[in-house]
Amino acid sequence: MAVNLPPLGTLLPVPGVRLGTACAGIKQHERDDLALIELAEGTTAGAVFTQNRFRAPPVELAEARLGSHAPRLLLINSGNANAATGQAGLEDAEALCQRAAQCGAQGIEAEQVLPFSTGVIGERLPLAPMRRAIKDAMRSLTANGWADAAQAILTTDTGAKGLTQQVQIGGRAVTLTGIAKGAGMIKPDMATMLAFICCDASITPNALQTIVRDAAERSFNRITVDGDTSTNDAFVVAATGQADHPRIEGPGARLDALRGGVSELAAGLAERIVRDAEGATKFVTVQVVGGATQAECLRVAYAVAESPLVKTALFAGDPNWGRFCMAIGRAGIPDLDPAKVSLALDDVAVAEAGLLAQGYDEAAAAAVMAKAEFTIGINLGRGPCEQSVWTSDLSYDYVRINAEYRT
Amino acid sequence: MAVNLPPLGTLLPVPGVRLGTACAGIKQHERDDLALIELAEGTTAGAVFTQNRFRAPPVELAEARLGSHAPRLLLINSGNANAATGQAGLEDAEALCQRAAQCGAQGIEAEQVLPFSTGVIGERLPLAPMRRAIKDAMRSLTANGWADAAQAILTTDTGAKGLTQQVQIGGRAVTLTGIAKGAGMIKPDMATMLAFICCDASITPNALQTIVRDAAERSFNRITVDGDTSTNDAFVVAATGQADHPRIEGPGARLDALRGGVSELAAGLAERIVRDAEGATKFVTVQVVGGATQAECLRVAYAVAESPLVKTALFAGDPNWGRFCMAIGRAGIPDLDPAKVSLALDDVAVAEAGLLAQGYDEAAAAAVMAKAEFTIGINLGRGPCEQSVWTSDLSYDYVRINAEYRT
Numbered sequence: 153m154a155v156n157l158p159p160l161g162t163l164l165p166v167p168g169v170r171l172g173t174a175c176a177g178i179k180q181h182e183r184d185d186l187a188l189i190e191l192a193e194g195t196t197a198g199a200v201f202t203q204n205r206f207r208a209p210p211v212e213l214a215e216a217r218l219g220s221h222a223p224r225l226l227l228i229n230s231g232n233a234n235a236a237t238g239q240a241g242l243e244d245a246e247a248l249c250q251r252a253a254q255c256g257a258q259g260i261e262a263e264q265v266l267p268f269s270t271g272v273i274g275e276r277l278p279l280a281p282m283r284r285a286i287k288d289a290m291r292s293l294t295a296n297g298w299a300d301a302a303q304a305i306l307t308t309d310t311g312a313k314g315l316t317q318q319v320q321i322g323g324r325a326v327t328l329t330g331i332a333k334g335a336g337m338i339k340p341d342m343a344t345m346l347a348f349i350c351c352d353a354s355i356t357p358n359a360l361q362t363i364v365r366d367a368a369e370r371s372f373n374r375i376t377v378d379g380d381t382s383t384n385d386a387f388v389v390a391a392t393g394q395a396d397h398p399r400i401e402g403p404g405a406r407l408d409a410l411r412g413g414v415s416e417l418a419a420g421l422a423e424r425i426v427r428d429a430e431g432a433t434k435f436v437t438v439q440v441v442g443g444a445t446q447a448e449c450l451r452v453a454y455a456v457a458e459s460p461l462v463k464t465a466l467f468a469g470d471p472n473w474g475r476f477c478m479a480i481g482r483a484g485i486p487d488l489d490p491a492k493v494s495l496a497l498d499d500v501a502v503a504e505a506g507l508l509a510q511g512y513d514e515a516a517a518a519a520v521m522a523k524a525e526f527t528i529g530i531n532l533g534r535g536p537c538e539q540s541v542w543t544s545d546l547s548y549d550y551v552r553i554n555a556e557y558r559t
Numbered sequence: 560m561a562v563n564l565p566p567l568g569t570l571l572p573v574p575g576v577r578l579g580t581a582c583a584g585i586k587q588h589e590r591d592d593l594a595l596i597e598l599a600e601g602t603t604a605g606a607v608f609t610q611n612r613f614r615a616p617p618v619e620l621a622e623a624r625l626g627s628h629a630p631r632l633l634l635i636n637s638g639n640a641n642a643a644t645g646q647a648g649l650e651d652a653e654a655l656c657q658r659a660a661q662c663g664a665q666g667i668e669a670e671q672v673l674p675f676s677t678g679v680i681g682e683r684l685p686l687a688p689m690r691r692a693i694k695d696a697m698r699s700l701t702a703n704g705w706a707d708a709a710q711a712i713l714t715t716d717t718g719a720k721g722l723t724q725q726v727q728i729g730g731r732a733v734t735l736t737g738i739a740k741g742a743g744m745i746k747p748d749m750a751t752m753l754a755f756i757c758c759d760a761s762i763t764p765n766a767l768q769t770i771v772r773d774a775a776e777r778s779f780n781r782i783t784v785d786g787d788t789s790t791n792d793a794f795v796v797a798a799t800g801q802a803d804h805p806r807i808e809g810p811g812a813r814l815d816a817l818r819g820g821v822s823e824l825a826a827g828l829a830e831r832i833v834r835d836a837e838g839a840t841k842f843v844t845v846q847v848v849g850g851a852t853q854a855e856c857l858r859v860a861y862a863v864a865e866s867p868l869v870k871t872a873l874f875a876g877d878p879n880w881g882r883f884c885m886a887i888g889r890a891g892i893p894d895l896d897p898a899k900v901s902l903a904l905d906d907v908a909v910a911e912a913g914l915l916a917q918g919y920d921e922a923a924a925a926a927v928m929a930k931a932e933f934t935i936g937i938n939l940g941r942g943p944c945e946q947s948v949w950t951s952d953l954s955y956d957y958v959r960i961n962a963e964y965r966t
Contacts, residue, residue: 203889204885204888205890205897206884206885206887206897235881235885236884236910238898240914272879273879273880273885274881337868339889378867378868380882380885380886381888381889382885383881383884383885383888459785460961461785461961464958464961465961465962467958468962470962472680472964474640474643474680474681475680477680478613478788479787480612481611481612481614481788482610482787485612490614505645506643507643507647546958547958548959550871552955554872554875555872555877
């Protein structure tokens with residue numbers, strides 16, 4: 153049901169990064185569900201994590217370790233989120249990291265392994281098959297393992313999501329490759345579902361962290377499928393330092409170049425998550441301009457993007473513009489003047505000054521909404537600010553997928 | 560698809576109140592879609608209206624007139640909300656009120672007619688057939704017209720909603736009868752969809768308004784179907800003053816008695832709206848206790864009640880408790896401690912101290928969720944406050960009803 157989700161294509165190897173996968177049979181037995189990303193010594197990393205108060209133990213552990221140790225291994229499993237599992241879940245995550253450190257290259261300590269889990273909430277991880285799978289995955293480590301890893305981390309996704317590019321930094325080509333998973337429980341809050349970007353740039357941890365925050369803010373923090381924020385969201389960027397350019401230590405052209413590359417990849421991965429949203433038949437951009445503040449633009453964009461009545465109209469391809477007005481009107485802007493609001497579907501003017509546009513052509517509006525991709529353009533008519541979010545529709549399949557999730 | 564929606568039963572006539580209905584053929588031609596409620600001279604009224612910024616013209620007009628004139632006629636139509644229609648919509652509403660005043664009892668002025676509309680947003684009202692229907696409805700005025708009026712104001716509702724009771728005030732029996740409509744676009748904000756309660760109590764407008772606000776806060780402001788707030792919500796209470804008790808002018812036993820009666824009717828009508836929620840197969844109470852403030856209890860209750868992932872689990876009857884935790888965790892309480900949160904489905908303990916409850920019996924939890932009605936009990940473990948909301952599930956039929964609404 154994905155909406156123009158691009159095939160994975162070739163993902164470039166990143167010097168200093170190897171990936172391996174294996175099947176632990178956590179939820180399904182016919183596909184790999186465990187992935188390892190090995191990072192060369194000297195790698196720096198930055199990350200943002202979910203703001204959900206029911207943070208999963210692996211999220212707590214990964215964040216704590218990132219603050220004190222240089223990571224060498226990312227250990228990722230799908231099929232079970234190890235969330236709402238408390239102290240036992242924390243100990244499970246620690247034990248699996250310990251296992252990975254033992255099976256990994258010499259000199260890797262357990263504290264240098266960061267755990268990530270995604271899947272069902274509230275169940276313990278199956279330790280024995282995962283211990284076995286960690287060993288298997290370690291044996292399969294290869295610089296060309298990106299596609300297999302992109303596949304192994306999926307849950308309800310219908311397709312793997314990855315992107316790759318090269319940017320010039322200090323006269324040297326730097327390679328960036330990233331993968332992500334996510335299709336439901338998507339409204340990242342200062343983070344995303346799971347996304348990992350590796351590059352061979354050389355950069356200090358503090359400088360890298362500013363890039364991660366910026367990139368998340370412009371990508372994963374601008375999408376919503378169902379308004380539900382996961383307990384396990386994490387977005388990690390690792391830089392192995394193997395590219396032969398002067399180390400990035402602060403603001404400047406080199407930082408900007410890397411920031412540009414990471415942001416572009418993050419935006420591309422975020423877009424792919426919405427294209428693969430559960431049950432999606434539409435990929436919709438909600439663009440709000442003319443706001444007094446960026447925050448109010450975002451409030452309106454999310455109110456429209458998450459309204460069940462808007463989303464069922466998107467599914468039906470029905471230009472029921474009253475529902476857009478309803479959602480704009482309930483977005484919580486106390487002094488919004490409806491008489492200044494205008495609305496368009498792509499280039500078809502639907503409402504002007506709060507009323508049906510002069511010469512409004514419902515057939516033209518319906519033709520826009522019949523497309524798989526279009527933009528809902530909203531002008532609040534009260535200021536210079538603008539914001540956009542990507543969203544999907546609410547279909548029978550969204551209900552089916554989530555009603556049947558555990559059966 | 561309604562969940563144990565009680566049949567209408569007998570609705571007691573209220574001295575000083577007559578009701579009439581007619582078919583204007585606004586959206587459908589085979590049923591009445593216009594209702595008049597005539598109020599005797601001397602009636603006082605109070606009301607609360609939607610906080611949506613795209614308020615419909617009839618809402619603006621009704622609120623303005625209520626502040627300056629004693630109402631004599633409530634003019635209600637279904638099938639068209641007369642919303643997002645601007646100045647033209649306002650003039651349409653004024654013209655129809657003028658028509659009703661002309662057709663009505665001698666001495667009624669247009670300013671004493673309050674208009675209410677519900678249905679499709681963004682289309683003009685069909686004036687000619689409505690003018691004709693107003694005359695027809697006026698001819699049918701009768702004290703026994705409550706059931707017909709309850710039917711005429713419906714849109715996607717599957718059944719009429721009404722309640723009646725008598726309370727003792729100052730040693731006299733006072734009759735209260737109320738009707739309501741609403742099934743979707745339901746998250747009233749200081750108001751409801753449309754609800755009208757009439758009684759023959761004698762009370763000043765100011766005293767009545769305090770009762771209306773209190774009753775709305777405890778009833779219509781505690782329900783959600785889809786989190787979407789209508790442009791046309793209104794809740795009106797009219798008191799004809801024909802009961803022979805000393806006039807209620809301020810706090811005291813008589814005010815409390817009337818407040819109790821109005822609140823009970825409002826809660827019953829709000830409950831019926833959720834029982835008849837679009838596509839509903841479940842009627843669910845989300846009860847949050849142990850909060851530090853009532854506001855945070857409400858935030859958690861609404862986050863759970865409106866989460867698409869919770870609502871699809873309710874539809875599936877799946878005790879996927881991780882989704883409840885996810886929704887509690889994203890409710891925006893920054894210092895919530897998951898280790899103090901517990902969760903129950905009716906009397907089945909599901910989570911304690913943020914973890915699966917000792918001896919948790921999934922079959923017992925599934926048996927609760929297989930019922931048409933149950934309570935999700937959440938204890939935040941951080942204070943003495945509590946709040947409850949009523950909600951419904953997210954089914955295939957919710958998608959179907961709203962995808963097909965205009966076809």
